[in-house]
Amino acid sequence: MMATRPDPAGLYHPAMPATWWLRKRSYFLFMLRELSSVFIAGFLVVLLLQIAQISSGEDARAAFSAMLRSPGWILFHGVALAFAVYHSVTWFYTTSIVMPLRVRGRELPRWLFTALNIGAWAGVSLVILILYLALPASA
Amino acid sequence: MSERTITLDVTRYRPHQEAVPTVQSYAIPFPDDWVVLDALNHIKDQVDGSLSYRWSCRMGVCGSCGMMVNGEPKLSCAVFLRDYFPRAIRVEPLSNFPVIRDLVIDMSGFLDKLKSVKPWIIREQEKPLSEGEYLQSPRELDAYQHFSQCINCMLCYAACPVFGLDSGFVGPAAIALGYRYNLDSRDHGTAERREVLGDHEGIWQCTFVGECSVVCPKHVDPAAAIQRVKVDTAKDWILSLVMPWGQR
Amino acid sequence: MSHEISEHDVIVIGAGGAGLRAAIAAAELSPKLSIAVVSKVYPMRSHTVSAEGGAAAVTREYDNLDAHARDTIFGADFLADQDAVEAFVAEAPHELIQLEHWGCPWSRDADGRISVRSFGGMSVKRTLFAADKTGFHMLHALFQTSLKYDHIVRYDECFVTSLLVEDGRARGITNVNLYTGEVMVLAANAIVLCTGGGGRVFPFTTNAAIKTGDGMALAYRAGVPLKDMEFVQYHPTGLPGTGILITEASRSEGGWLKNKDGHRYLQDYGLGPPTDTPTQRKMELGPRDILSRCHMQEYQKGHTFEGPHGHYVHLDLRHLGQELIDRKLPFVRELVRNYVGIDPVYEPIPVRPVVHYMMGGVHTDMDGKTPLEGLYAAGETACVSINGANRLGSNSLTECLVFGARAGRNAAEYASGMGTPTSNPLAALARDEQHRLDSQFFKKEGGSERIAAIRTEMQHAMEEGAGIYRDASSMGATCEKLRELRERFSRIRLEDSSEVFNTERISALELDFMLDVADTIANGALLRKESRGSHTRTDFPSRDDENFLKHTLAYRTDEGPRLDYAPVKITRWQPEERKY
């Protein structure tokens, strides 16, 4: 139990400025990561709509695809991709902190664990790409 | 030894006399091996006896002397003037805390939080002292050791924007210390601590900015502690859904 | 002006290792007792936090209590009270296991038992350790455990200014609350002083800024004698300039001391033969007083290095290798890298002797009781005495636990027998103290002397007259200088008149205490006309059991300390020549 505390009347309470996240690179990068989810969510909405279009007939699908070829949408997807990559890379780094890998009782260096994760991710992406290219474009 | 002169811009705040802090500049001649704390002591001893700040061990272990040095939370006994020279050095009280006076912050809130996470060994059954120590293998020690290195210096709180926005957040050091006991092979208190750690002011407040671990002078890595408590708590929660009868 | 008086059963002054152990012991005696813990800094800032090497106790089959007792008594150059030492070694294992049960992260052997290492002057490995941050881990384990007890009431950042004595009994204290500047009065039936040592009376010390001997001066002013104050321990390995300690554990893990020719010079002083791996009580594992003197002799022979902060030698750890250093001495590596800018894995560390510990202190018996009824003391501020003329490294952390627990328990038992503390007589005493503080410090006008100037002059006078080597003329000059400083102190100038967190006032109050402590050290040394343990006189180079196998007791008078002597208790170990 504490019997003595500072007198609340004399305390100065500094306020956090609304621009706090601009004060430090790391805060800014953190905000970017938070922002990345907006773009990833946007991309997913578009993807869902695209899937929904499949059942609405050939014409509607073609029109939707055409719309997506506009420069604005391409830009959006470019940005969303960049954010997705940023988010994934930081996510893999996060994993190394949250679930450290121990080899013979010693924690694996985080950069190594992150690199392994990213490597595995790139590998899986590559396999998907190869499958995509190898399968006949029947549909 | 060569002597150079550096400028220190120090935040002053005199409660009841002024409403907001002001800045006072001091030009300090310094030898190569002086830390920021040496400069403050020089000011206090030779220039202005009214400057207030906390310090004691001057060897980075008592945790008293945390300050913002050029905007970064630092132990002022562990940062050298020469590394800032020739630029001026801005010395401010730790961010995110109420200021009592000059460079002295109010950390009584932390002491309440520390107590709330029950940072002591909780046993289902005590072993009598006559039966000797609890055995603990070096590997079991290793599991919690670095979380036990916290010197309560508050640098992590000064770096945490979540704490800055909500002073009720239990925060990095207190959570890491609670987790330290969860990980201790001698302890059975995890469930008891969950009430506080898993509370809405506990781990779930953390949005993982990660700065606490970056600024920690003792490599405690409180960010990791918080994320791991999240994983453990979520795991236990899912288990309790799947096997409600399996709970302690 | 009248003061509000807070009543408790027991007041513990100080929240370091000894204070927290005392508070927990008192709290465990009965949940009905209210225990106040008053500390000028937050408990975890207490100086115990800096202790590095370890804490000694007999925990291994190959060891026994008599061996620990004998090493301690021998190390103390026979000035220790042997009954106290026997009690100490007997209770030490229990206390360290207790700390283990409270969560202290002791280093472990592969089989899960607490590891032990060698330490200077100990004949076997018996020092338990938590890497090289033993004090840090002990203090935090004690503090965190103390949070469990709701009847321990903490007065953090409160500076005690006096003990209130009425009818020959200690009944309360006054303290300045740093947050408000007001003088608070606490009443209790028993008071335990655990305020640590006073290394800051010297210019070059391992001790933290808060180690200003306050408790010794508090007791002294309340009429309690200070015992064996002339015995001040120099640690042979501090960093030049800062005085930061490089723990003895670095030598027990195998570090070597070398002079400027790369020679392990200790072999030239009868501590050999040098071996590659450390041998108990030999070479680098000799006791601190002897090693510090060897350094000074090397200096006189011109065998030391000369640097910007004076002479130094090398502590070489390179042959230990990075793996061992990182596992057992990580803090040493961190400190040397940060404060010297070199890596001990690749370069030898510059070191020199530095003031480290005060063997003397408030006169107590084995139960921690002082001659003043109701007043107890433990830890570095007390002198039981188990340390005699020279403390062995790693005995003092254990001492804090053993005698902290004893003092806390006895104080609580005494207090429970006394009923509720009465605060009536205290009001008048508190008014007097308020008056003293106002006139000498808080409302003092004018003055011309800087606190820092007097402090620095005092420190240098102490080094001159009461350093490693002493003689009558330099000590006499120091005593004279201290009288002059005391007089000048009445003319100090205070620049800060605000009430909130006024650290200038605290510095002034600390200096006031330090001047008293310094006085007892210098005067005690002047009258002890022999060399024993840490007290080495060039004009009386040998030990004189005939005249000085006795404790010095310094009583306060207005003219300075009055010295008296008390016999040393010998049980089973007759004094013999101290040779390693």
Ligand SMILES: Cc1cc2nc3c(=O)[nH]c(=O)nc-3n(C[C@H](O)[C@H](O)[C@H](O)COP(=O)(O)OP(=O)(O)OC[C@H]3O[C@@H](n4cnc5c(N)ncnc54)[C@H](O)[C@@H]3O)c2cc1C
């Ligand atoms: C660098 C270093 C390393 C050491 N390493 C070892 C080691 O390895 N092994 C070993 O056995 N010993 C070691 N020692 C010695 C040992 O650490 C100390 O003797 C011991 O910690 C003292 O503990 P204490 O509880 O008596 O006092 P401290 O820990 O100094 O606590 C004193 C308390 O009293 C309070 N206080 C003081 N004055 C006042 C006042 N006026 N008003 C209110 N409160 C006050 C302080 O706030 C503090 O809480 C070392 C010492 C140093 C300097």
Ligand code: SF4
């Ligand atoms: S976790 Fe690190 S930064 Fe935070 S209080 Fe503890 S030591 Fe300081």
Ligand code: FES
């Ligand atoms: S003064 Fe102790 S950590 Fe800086």
